[in-house]
Amino acid sequence: MGGRPTRPDFLYAWPSAELGFMAPETGIRTIHRRRLEKVLAEQGPAAHAALVEELTAEWISEAEPWEAAANLSLDDVIEPAQTRAVIATSIDIASHGRTGGIR
Incomplete structure (x- = not known):
């Protein structure tokens, strides 16, 4: 929870x-509500379901950490096994003003 803000x-x-x-599911139904309603009314339930599936796949892809890292919203995507070492190094850098990479 949090992020750059x-x-x-x-x-x-x-x-x-x-x-x-x-x-x-919530985001798609909220953000694309009018589009989904229009497709349902004009093209029927099958087209509506296909659009929901397409939008869901898009949403999930954009929510992956790789996308955020590519847009510089994350400093790095780390393996769970690296967590302790990355946190320790980050605390050391933040508290001592050191520069350098995470090992």
């Missing part, structure tokens, strides 16, 4: 992280 010194995610402001 909370101004963290470092921001990491595991590969399994899902980043977003709401669940895909």
Whole structure:
């Protein structure tokens, strides 16, 4: 919880992280409500279901940590086994003003 607006010194995610402001199903039905209603009315339930599936796949893909890292919203995507070492190094850098990479 948080992200860049909370101004963290470092921001990491595991590969399994899902980043977003709401669940895909809720987001799609909220953001694309008019489009979904139009497709349902004009093309029927099958087209509506296909559009929901397409939008869900898009939403999930955009919520992956790799997308956030590519857009510089994350400092890195780390493996869970690296967590302790990355946190320790990050605390050391933040508290002592050191520069250098995470091992």
